[in-house]
């Protein structure tokens with residue numbers, strides 16, 4: 001297979017919380033034999049470390065210093081991927097709703113975006129990767145060969161999150177969970193730096209009434225079609 005980059009193409013999957021990015025990226029990466037980079041987990045790790053250090057969400061100087069001293073890495077653990085912050089496994093601690101909302105505030109800050117942008121570009125440059133986030137197709141890799149914008153109604157995304165939280169024993173109500181999803185959408189879409197928005201050349205997929213398997217088929221076909229074009233060149 002000839003590819004435009006050393007290890008294959010770059011696939012960008014952007015969209016709001018609960019649209020299915022993480023689930024689909026993981027499955028698509030398995031199908032293609034690609035590396036999965038969860039950029040949200042990187043922002044979550046910064047948010048967790050800033051909380052521990054007691055840094056205010058608008059203290060750009062201290063956030064910049066924190067990022068300079070922080071290395072976020074991913075290690076494979078069987079089927080799953082663990083997130084390490086300076087070597088410490090923070091995979092579970094970063095997944096609370098509280099850290100999700102804090103992440104949405106922290107990730108609006110310029111020094112945080114700049115630091116992670118550099119890390120993400122270094123991780124993905126050789127291709128053979130799927131990056132999922134909010135600004136992959138617009139800012140991190142505007143030249144990604146395949147871009148998806150995955151969405152679903154806020155009610156459906158809230159319902160999916162609610163089911164996840166309930167399975168973990170969390171007492172949040174469905175209404176509260178939908179409200180938090182909408183709040184995060186507004187923060188992510190309204191920010192100045194790298195707001196959540198669909199790239200002009202992204203393929204939009206509304207997963208509201210599609211199963212994970214159906215979305216996976218659409219995505220896999222689109223990537224394989226792109227790879228086949230390279231083979232013909």
Ligand SMILES: Nc1ncnc2c1ncn2[C@@H]1O[C@H](COP(=O)(O)OP(=O)(O)O)[C@@H](O)[C@H]1O
Nearest residue numbers: 017018019020021022023160164207210211212
């Ligand atoms: N098309 C779908 N239909 C039903 N449930 C889905 C679908 N896509 C994802 N989910 C479920 O919704 C939840 C959130 O998905 P996730 O992949 O974490 O979204 P994101 O990474 O965009 O926040 C998970 O529990 C996942 O299993």
Ligand SMILES: Nc1ccn([C@@H]2O[C@H](COP(=O)(O)OP(=O)(O)O)[C@@H](O)[C@H]2O)c(=O)n1
Nearest residue numbers: 017018039040041043103104107133134135
């Ligand atoms: N590329 C990215 C990825 C995440 N983020 C931020 O990080 C937060 C958490 O991202 P996530 O992907 O882990 O969130 P979920 O979609 O899993 O709920 C988002 O609400 C965004 O504010 C970002 O700004 N840019």
